[in-house]
Amino acid sequence: MPPLIVFLDRDTLPARISFPRLNCEHLWQEYPATRPDQTLPRLQGASVAIVNKVRLEATTLQQLPQLRLIAVAATGSDNVDVDACRQLGIAVCNVQRYAEHAVAEHSLMLMLALSRRLLAYQQAVQAGDWQRSAHFCLFGPALHDLAGQQLGLIGSGSLGQAVARLAEAFGMQVVFAGRKGETTTATTQVAGRWPRRPFADVLRHSDVLSLHCPLNAETRGLIGANELSWMKRGALLVNTARGGIVDEPALLAALQRGELAGAACDVASREPPQECDPLLDALKCENFILTPHVAWASDEAMQTLAEQLAANITAFFDGQRLRRLD
Known part of the structure; x- marks a missing residue:
């Protein structure tokens, strides 16, 4: 048979x-x-x-x-x-x-949407604000370029490296984070090309932090309240890796307090999310984007x-x- x-x-x-x-x-x-x-x-x-x-x-x-x-x-x-x-x-x-191209492109899309305040301006047009403007353009939330910004990447596998290549094309300065808790401060390179720096330093100095590591015992809750407090005020956080790597209640609190300029997630700790989940509450924040685990799905x-x-x-x-x- x-x-x-x-x-x-x-x-x-x-x-x-x-x-x-x-x-x-x-x-x-x-x-x-x-x-x-x-x-x-x-x-x-x-x-x-x-x-x-x-x-x-x-x-x-x-x-x-x-x-x-x-x-x-x-x-x-x-x-x-x-x-x-x-x-x-x-x-x-x-x-x-x-899905190297798919995830990398989705990650850059989220970075662009956050930095260029895509949702806020789209909503303004839908609300008729541009149509009522006395000028040719409509000024709203501050817009920022990715060029010249430091992108910190957690996860140096094929996905992280694919994001790094696209980010460089936008003029970003790319650094990879070492393992959390590593005591060495010696600078090494990823793929002989991008610097790897201590975990805490990358969080403190990056304008955008993007996650591309697996979910395991070492990375569960990797970005919690303490780690979010280390990030620059006005930084962006993007997670297209796995739900559970980011402490979702802590992220919600950071957004509500205005400690981050914005965040975007394509994953959640519970999928599909339920009504009480923090990431759904975060949608009420003015610069938070949630996509339904589709970064991989071109x-x-x-x-x-x-x-x-x-x-x-x-x-x-x-x-x-x-x-x-x-």
């Missing part, structure tokens, strides 16, 4: 993104979404599980003796117990560097993701290791 491939949360990619045909005999089953209580029965008899956000814990994996491969439809694999997979002989692969990036998934599965059945995590 051909191997059964089950995609447990197909709706994490829109229907317009096509999944390439696999160059191997197989059966295909997909579900729009899968609740925790549905995971085990839906994977019975499956050789391959494709997941984006569905959690695969050790207790579930132990009951799936036919499962041979977990193909994660994302770069982060914290929803899969990879250690248990190693013990059980289940291969794990992910997709990599598929059609080009998502199509690349689908193509990598297909290539990973085909490679596995061909006996090759491609983007393996186990």
Whole structure:
């Protein structure tokens, strides 16, 4: 019987993104979404599980003796117990560097929108303020250029470096932050090109701080009330990384007190957010932008993701290791 491939949360990619045909005999089953209580029965008899956000814990994996491969439809694999997979002989692969352009462009878009006060001026036009102006233009909140500003980046992987390249094209001065708590002050470089400086120094001297690190035990709550207080009054904060890296109540308080000139987030600690979540309250602040975790989701990036998934599965059945995590 051909191997059964089950995609447990197909709706994490829109229907317009096509999944390439696999160059191997197989059966295909997909579900729009899968609740925790549905995971085990839906994977019975499956050789391959494709997941984006569905959690695969050790207790579930132990009951799936036919499962041979977990193909994660994302770069982060914290929803899969990879250690248990190693013990059980289940291969794990992910997709990599598929959204470098998408995330970098989204990050720069948010920086531009904040510094040029895009939302405030759009709202002014919609309210008729420009139409009633006695002059050819409408002066409102102060506008600022990105050129000449210092951009501090937390996270020096491919995404952080992609943002650095775009920021340089806008004339920004790019620096990367070292690990929080590092005692060394020696200056090193990222990719032989950009300086890496102590974490606290980067926060204190950057005009814009942009986050591009993973969420883990070390980075959870990385930017809290103390760290926000270190930032320059009038600085901007952009988070297109993961919810939970920023202490959201602390960010809300900083915005309400006017300690930051603005902030933008594409992620939240709870997704989707609920009515009581701090980031939704922050929307009442005059220079806060919240986008719904779509920085990665250009059609080009998502199509690349689908193509990598297909290539990973085909490679596995061909006996090759491609983007393996186990």
